[in-house]
Amino acid sequence: MYDQTKIIDALAFAAHRHKNQTRKGADKIPYINHPVKVAKLLSDFGEDDPDLIISALLHDVVEDTTKNEEEIRETSNIILEKFGENVLLTVLEVSDNKNLPVEERKRLQIVHTPLLSDRAKKLKIADKICNILDIKNDPPENWPLQRKLSYLDWSKQVANGAKGLNKKLDHYFVQVYNEVYTLLKNS
Numbered sequence: 001m002y003d004q005t006k007i008i009d010a011l012a013f014a015a016h017r018h019k020n021q022t023r024k025g026a027d028k029i030p031y032i033n034h035p036v037k038v039a040k041l042l043s044d045f046g047e048d049d050p051d052l053i054i055s056a057l058l059h060d061v062v063e064d065t066t067k068n069e070e071e072i073r074e075t076s077n078i079i080l081e082k083f084g085e086n087v088l089l090t091v092l093e094v095s096d097n098k099n100l101p102v103e104e105r106k107r108l109q110i111v112h113t114p115l116l117s118d119r120a121k122k123l124k125i126a127d128k129i130c131n132i133l134d135i136k137n138d139p140p141e142n143w144p145l146q147r148k149l150s151y152l153d154w155s156k157q158v159a160n161g162a163k164g165l166n167k168k169l170d171h172y173f174v175q176v177y178n179e180v181y182t183l184l185k186n187s
């Protein structure tokens with residue numbers, strides 16, 4: 001299959017799976033805007049591996065559109081069949097285990113990120129950049145300042161374990177982090 005066809009297929013699949021979801025912010029932005037932004041960011045920073053771009057488009061499908069082990073298995077099989085092993089592995093690498101408490105999932109992201117594949121590491125950094133930008137542009141409703149600051153701090157710890165593969169992307173993370181941190185501190 002041509003890469004373009006595969007990329008459009010991934011976009012359509014993600015849009016279908018996220019169709020009833022919105023981001024956490026007051027603007028109620030359709031959820032699919034988020035994976036599209038992550039994929040575009042990677043593309044803008046010179047990443048042209050189709051498996052990485054497709055993984056970015058699909059990165060929240062397992063974590064956010066399945067309810068149990070069976071659905072995770074079904075979804076994984078679809079991803080494997082349509083998009084191949086590289087994509088499935090990358091998506092699973094960046095998916096949290098939702099059976100664990102949130103704090104434990106956050107701790108595990110810090111611990112596991114340095115052990116991830118190159119694709120998953122780049123995807124992690126791009127994901128964190130987009131989420132930090134959302135804290136500035138369309139913050140989750142009811143998040144007090146302290147929660148936003150600790151989200152930034154946690155993101156930085158995760159990103160630290162993922163850097164070293166795309167210098168410009170690493171640099172952009174620091175730039176976005178500093179910008180939003182300063183903005184929050186002065187708010």
Ligand code: ZN
Binds near residue numbers: 034060127
């Ligand atoms: Zn994400």
